[in-house]
Amino acid sequence: MMWKSVLQQLTRDHLLRELSVIDSTCGPIMSLNGQDILLFASNDYLGLANHPHLKLAACKAIDQFGVGAGASRLVSGTLRPHHELELALAQFFQEDAALALSSGYATNIGIIPNLITPEGLILADRLCHASLIDGCRLSRASLRVFDHNDMDHLKVLLAKRPRNRPTLIVTEGVFSMDGDLAPLAELAHLAKEYDATLLIDDAHGTGVMGPTGRGTLEHFGVKSANIIHMGTLSKALGTSGGFITGTNDFIDYAINTARSFIYSTAPPPAIAAAAHAALGVILQEPERRTRLWRNREYMYQGLRGMGCHLTNTESPILPIIVNHPELAMKMSLELRQKGLFIPAIRPPTVPKGTSRLRITVTAEHSTAQIDSSLAAIQHVGQSLRLL
Numbered sequence: 001m002m003w004k005s006v007l008q009q010l011t012r013d014h015l016l017r018e019l020s021v022i023d024s025t026c027g028p029i030m031s032l033n034g035q036d037i038l039l040f041a042s043n044d045y046l047g048l049a050n051h052p053h054l055k056l057a058a059c060k061a062i063d064q065f066g067v068g069a070g071a072s073r074l075v076s077g078t079l080r081p082h083h084e085l086e087l088a089l090a091q092f093f094q095e096d097a098a099l100a101l102s103s104g105y106a107t108n109i110g111i112i113p114n115l116i117t118p119e120g121l122i123l124a125d126r127l128c129h130a131s132l133i134d135g136c137r138l139s140r141a142s143l144r145v146f147d148h149n150d151m152d153h154l155k156v157l158l159a160k161r162p163r164n165r166p167t168l169i170v171t172e173g174v175f176s177m178d179g180d181l182a183p184l185a186e187l188a189h190l191a192k193e194y195d196a197t198l199l200i201d202d203a204h205g206t207g208v209m210g211p212t213g214r215g216t217l218e219h220f221g222v223k224s225a226n227i228i229h230m231g232t233l234s235k236a237l238g239t240s241g242g243f244i245t246g247t248n249d250f251i252d253y254a255i256n257t258a259r260s261f262i263y264s265t266a267p268p269p270a271i272a273a274a275a276h277a278a279l280g281v282i283l284q285e286p287e288r289r290t291r292l293w294r295n296r297e298y299m300y301q302g303l304r305g306m307g308c309h310l311t312n313t314e315s316p317i318l319p320i321i322v323n324h325p326e327l328a329m330k331m332s333l334e335l336r337q338k339g340l341f342i343p344a345i346r347p348p349t350v351p352k353g354t355s356r357l358r359i360t361v362t363a364e365h366s367t368a369q370i371d372s373s374l375a376a377i378q379h380v381g382q383s384l385r386l387l
């Protein structure tokens, strides 16, 4: 069987992936194989996945609307919580309208093919998330990659194409495996200059970046009519799903064209209600973002101080580059034996030769927890001669 040899090869290359079953909430302390383990891997940056307001909103919605939505949104699946979530998203992001889909992945593969015709050109950052790349491929437009955050390279590719060729530039606000930011002001400027549309996937920026958590566009103070903004409910918003915001026309267009929206059952109403509650918590409890950034700074300085090879991160994603997948796995395993859960991220998620430990800090970590993780990382890093 072909899958047997594939699995053997992955094992030989230290690239086999396995699931860990957790018996608790997603952190910061979680239960794994009957043991408490300190988690530095979740994207629940603000600790909302277990917030009482969200849980209450979900329970109330289950009481009133049941568990499943029963049909796709366009048939009979648009329940009151879906509608209210979309109104709240539009208001939060100061746009006319919003559309929520069942995941960030579904959002990208559903939206991108309708932003460009097969005759068009897509220019995507080299480090774009798999869901963006899959969406680009589904569009059947030609796909060219520009070097990560390299505006000169992007400009060359833009200048080379026939001026009237429809063009879509695709990037992330906060890069999910590196934690650095796309230069959104420059990107918006180039998109305008070359008459291109710019899609920004702000999965890791939503709720985290910007003075009020509206994301990386807010962080840079960028707003432009030719920018398509996509975000997720599944990271800092602590629930599940993806969304886009925009003009009424654009959202109507998406409702009528996004296949992952049209041909998929509506998300559970409880999730929509909880995501709606999350937007409220983000507004009412800004101290969560303050704590997140304080923890991020503390962890970052600690890792730097001990000489870790970090990326150019500017977010709560703090990757330690260790290059070889075997070494990354070994470090992750030894940390696990010390009670820390920090995953090794390997190809194809990241480019070859850049395997890493991906640390994420959240608002919920205590200083003592960060101190103990720093001590463990230093100990394991030194024993593996990485530090």
Ligand SMILES: *Cc1c(COP(=O)(O)O)cnc(C)c1O
Pocket (backbone or CB within 6 Å): 103, 104, 105, 106, 108, 129, 131, 132, 172, 176, 201, 203, 204, 232, 233, 234, 240, 241, 242
């Ligand atoms: C996580 C992520 C997604 C997918 O979102 P899900 O809601 O988990 O499906 C899309 N884009 C980026 C950049 C991500 O990090």
